[in-house]
Amino acid sequence: MRGIRMGRISSMPALAVREVTMRRMGTWQVLARQYATQKEKVVVLGCGWAGFRFIKDLDKDNYDVYVVSPRNHFLFTPMxxxxxxxxxxFRSILEPVRTETSxxxxxxxxxxxxDIDEDSGKIRCKSAIADSAGKEGKEFDVPFHHLVVSVGCLPNTFGVPGVEENAFFLKEVGDAQKIRQRIIEVLELARMPSVTDEELKRLLHFVIVGGGPTGVEFAGELGDFIRTDMQKLFKNLPRNSAKVTLFQSTDKILAMFDKNLSEKAVRQFEKSHIVDVRTNCQVESIDKEKITLKGGEEIPYGLCVWSTGIGPxxxxxxxxxxxxxxxARGTRLVVDDHLRVKGRKNVYALGDCAAMESQPDIPATAQAAQQQGKFLAAEFNxxxxxxxxxxFxxxxxxxxAYVGGYVSLFDTPQLKMAGLxxxxxxxxxxxxxxxxxxxxxxxxxxxTKTLLFGRDVTLFTKSKAS
Structure with missing residues (x-):
């Protein structure tokens, strides 16, 4: 080797000799990649509360980690x-995954x-980005020694006709963007000179199906917007013309909360004179401009948000x-006390897509998912x-939960309170x-910006729905 004395090389450790040699050959990157593959490969599916906490706590020196997710950010869902x-x-509650992985x-x-092939130790993936010709993403394989499934869940439509076609969901930041767009659209449509009184009433009726934390907090935020910004920016609309109706299939909203707190939420909505809570109401179908309840009652709406349960x-x-x-219940993978998928050796599941056989009552919440991600990282370490x-x-x-008007519910084993x-x-x-x-x-x-200057009602694009 030109420029290197052989006597010096003979006294060096074998690995150091390879390092010098590969550097001279310009292929040190290949050696580094070969060294990295000596570590066991962990593939993580998803980057929600469970998956993101897992990769944050996992020791980087022990494993070669690949995160596979069609969403390249972590979303702080409580906000x-x-x-x-x-x-x-929107960007204030997002965290790019590459910030952590890099x-x-x-x-x-x-x-x-x-698809997952546990026998060959590979998963089948499809790119989330279409090519330049608009074709679907190409498929490829990713090998693994350990697989962590934290793909989350989808909204459960319970087979109600018209939900997917006509209602909005609230699971991802893209859903929130669509809802915000539609809210502004219906307000602008309501100011059109050609709008009839009947059409105005329909447009300004916002319907929420599902009285869980997501539906309740959206009702609270929407009520705040109507009471402050809408009445200030759309002064020509009749006062108290906008209404929000929250439908719940059981006899109370916020079923996981203390009964007294749930009742305080209903009283807060009643006090607002904007949000109406209707319990024991089951939706049979959703059309483009109305929902139909069990019994035949038809409810016109301008915006319908569906927030009822989770599906696989x-x-x-x-x-x-x-x-x-x-x-479990056809929606979540059954796992043991160490979050290993039942009947599988090297496949784990956590978060909303997993149900523990020994603790079936763990709620599908961010809190539970984050605890599971922290536990599994500790187990791998x-x-x-x-x-x-x-x-675990x-x-x-x-x-x-926030219910509007600067009123929240705080329900812990030690303390239960509501109000400012x-x-x-x-x-x-x-x-x-x-x-x-x-x-x-x-x-x-x-x-602070919202408090001082109000909320932005800029309409960026024209909606096909309008």
């Missing part, structure tokens, strides 16, 4: 309802898993039907060190839970 009316801007030396692939993603349906994976950890146990820290103090606690807790320093600065800035 998603606030973005639908502009209280908070920091830890992990790999990110913008794709969706469509296509991957889980495929695993159940084609590979015999056991599912322990496995790399040759030790074990105790089985869910620690219920409580629940919170609970609202301060609600904001304070969520502010501390935001992942990045950037977002911890951005969210208070958005709150």
């Amino acid at each position: 998603l309802a606030s973005t639908t009316v502009g209280t908070i801007e 920091k830890k030396g992990f790999h990110y692939i913008n794709a969706e898993c469509v 993603r296509p991957l889980l349906r495929h695993l159940q039907q084609k590979q015999g994976y056991e599912m 322990a496995m790399a060190g040759g030790s074990d950890i105790k089985p 146990r869910f620690n219920n820290l409580g629940m919170m 103090t609970a609202w301060f606690a609600w904001r304070s807790v969520y502010l501390t839970k935001l992942g990045s320093i950037k977002n911890k600065f951005q969210v208070p800035f958005d709150w």
Whole structure:
């Protein structure tokens, strides 16, 4: 080798000789890649609360990690309802996945898993981005030693006709953008000279189906927007012309909350004179401009948001039907106390897509998913060190919900309260839970901007719906 004395090389360790040689050959990157593959490969599907916490806590020195997700960001879902009316801007509650993967030396692939072959240790993926010709993304395989499934869930339509075609969901930031767009559209349409009184009443009727935390918080945020910004910016609309109706199929909203707090939420809505809560109402169908309840009652609407329960993603349906994976209630993979999928050796599941056989009552919440992600990362770190950890146990820290008018519900095992103090606690807790320093600065800035200048009602594009 020109420029290097052979006597010096002979005294160097074998690995150092290879390093010098490969550097001289210009292929050190190949050696580094070969060294990296000596570590066990962990593939993580999804980057929600469970998956994102898992990769944040996983020791980067122990595993070669690949994150596969069609969504390239983590979404802080507790504040998603606030973005639908502009209280908070969308990017303030997003955290790019590559921020974390690049920091830890992990790999990110913008794709969706469509199949799992545990025998060969590979997953089949499809790119989430179409090519330049508009064709669907290409398929490819990704090998694994350990697979972590944290793909989350989809909204459950319960087979009600017209839901997917005519209603809006509120699961992703894209859903919130569509809802915000439609709210502004119906307000602009309501000011058209040609609009009849009957049409005006329909346009300004906002319907929410589902009285869980998501539906209730959206009702609270929408009520705030109507009471403040709408009446200020759309002064020509008849006062108190906009109404929100929240439908719940059972006899109370916020079923997981303390009964007294649930009743306080209803009283707060009644006090607003904007939100009407209707319980024991079942939706039979949704048309383009009206919903039909069981019994035949028809309710015209300008916007309908569907927020009722969770359903499985296509991957889980495929695993159940084609590979015999056991599912709880047909929606979630059954896992043991260490989050290993039942009957599988190296496949784990956590978050909304998993149900523990020994703890079936764990709620599908961000809190539970984050605890599972933290636990599984600790388990993997322990496995790399040759030790074990105790089985997972869910620690219920409580629940919170915003119901509008600077009133929140705060329900913990130690303390239950509602009102302005609970609202301060609600904001304070969520502010501390935001992942990045950037977002911890951005969210208070958005709150202050909304308080001083109001919410933005800019309409960017024309909707086909209008």
